[in-house]
Amino acid sequence: MRQTSVVGRSPIIEGMGVAIQDRSETGRIGVIRKVKAYVALTKPRVIELLLVTTAPVMILAAQGIPNLWLVLATLVGGTLSASSANAFNCYIDRDIDRVMNRTKNRPLVTGELTDREALAFAWITGAVSIVWLALLTNWLAAALSLAAILFYVFVYTLLLKRRTPQNIIWGGAAGCMPVLIGWAAVTGSLSWTPVILFGIVFLWTPPHYWPLSMKYRADYQSVGVPMLAVVRGRTVVGLQVVLYAWATVACSLLLIPVAPMGIVYSVVAVASGGWFIVESHRLYSAAIRHDEVRPMRVFHASITYLTLVFLAVGIDPLLPF
Structure with a gap:
C-alpha cells in the first residue's frame, strides 16, 4: 500500500545526518x-x-x-x-x-x-x-x-x-515559545504574565489547526498521519474546537488581573473572544445537523482573533488609562 511505503521510512535516521539522496540531477535553477x-x-x-x-x-x-x-x-x-x-x-x-x-x-x-x-x-x-x-x-x-x-x-x-491525535495539542508548545523569548529578551527572567501569554497561544493552537485538518482530512489520511479529523468524526472535532476556544478566551481574561491590563485589552479580549467562540459553535452546530461544514471560516477567525488580542497586548501599556 502507498501509505506503508511512505510512512514506513525512518525520518529519525535520515533527519539527523547528511542526506543520502541528492536530487542534483534536477538541474540548476536561477538565483531568484x-x-x-x-x-x-x-x-x-x-x-x-x-x-x-x-x-x-x-x-x-x-x-x-x-x-x-x-x-x-x-x-x-x-x-x-x-x-x-x-x-x-x-x-x-x-x-x-x-x-x-x-x-x-x-x-x-x-x-x-x-x-x-x-x-x-x-x-x-x-x-x-x-x-x-x-x-x-x-x-x-x-x-x-x-x-x-x-x-x-x-x-x-x-x-x-x-x-497520536494529541500531536497538535502538545506539539503546539513550540509555537508558544516566542512569547517567552520576547519577555526574556526584555527582562532577563520569566513570571506569571508570560506564562499566561504562553497559555493563550497553547490553548489557541488546537482550535486554530483542527479546522484546517478537517479541510485536508483526505490528505492526512492518505499518509497515515492521525490528525484528530482523521481518527474522529466531525462532531467530535467540532466539540473539541468549541472547548478549546472557550479555554483560550478564559486564559486571555486571566491576564487582566495578573499583568494587569487596562480597558483596551479587556474590551478587545472579551469582544474578539466572544466572536471566536461564536464561530467555533457554528462549526459544531453544522456538524451536528449534518449541514455543510466550513472549517476554514474558523481557521481564519482564529488568526484574526490572536492578532487582535496580541495587538491589544502591545497597545494597552502605551495608553495612560
Whole structure:
C-alpha cells in the first residue's frame, strides 16, 4: 500500500545526518528562484504569526517602547530560530509532503532545493539564531529559542505527529515559545504574565489547526498521519474546537488581573473572544445537523482573533488609562 511505503521510512535516521539522496540531477535553477525556495522552506506565514506575538509581549514587558535595537535583534533571532525548526520539519516530512496535495509545492517536493541544501540551511540558521540571541539579547532568550527548535523537531515532528491525535495539542508548545523569548529578551527572567501569554497561544493552537485538518482530512489520511479529523468524526472535532476556544478566551481574561491590563485589552479580549467562540459553535452546530461544514471560516477567525488580542497586548501599556 502507498501509505506503508511512505510512512514506513525512518525520518529519525535520515533527519539527523547528511542526506543520502541528492536530487542534483534536477538541474540548476536561477538565483531568484533558489532564494524563493529557501524562503518557502521557512514557512513564512507561520513565522509571521509567531512574530505577531513577540513584539507586543516585549512592549508589555517593558511597560512602554523597549529599545528598538533589542526588538529588532529579537525578531531577527526568532525568525532564524523558526526558520530552522520549519526547515527541519520540511526535511523530515518530505516523504509525506510528496503525497499530500496541500504540500505538493514545497521546495523539497518540486526539486528546487535538494535534501542536502535543506538540511544545511536548517542547521546553519538554527546555530546562528542561538548565537545571535545569546550575544544581542541574553542567554535565557537563546536557551528558550534552542528549546523551541528541539521541541518542534524531536517532540512534535519525530515523536508525536505520526503517532497520536494529541500531536497538535502538545506539539503546539513550540509555537508558544516566542512569547517567552520576547519577555526574556526584555527582562532577563520569566513570571506569571508570560506564562499566561504562553497559555493563550497553547490553548489557541488546537482550535486554530483542527479546522484546517478537517479541510485536508483526505490528505492526512492518505499518509497515515492521525490528525484528530482523521481518527474522529466531525462532531467530535467540532466539540473539541468549541472547548478549546472557550479555554483560550478564559486564559486571555486571566491576564487582566495578573499583568494587569487596562480597558483596551479587556474590551478587545472579551469582544474578539466572544466572536471566536461564536464561530467555533457554528462549526459544531453544522456538524451536528449534518449541514455543510466550513472549517476554514474558523481557521481564519482564529488568526484574526490572536492578532487582535496580541495587538491589544502591545497597545494597552502605551495608553495612560
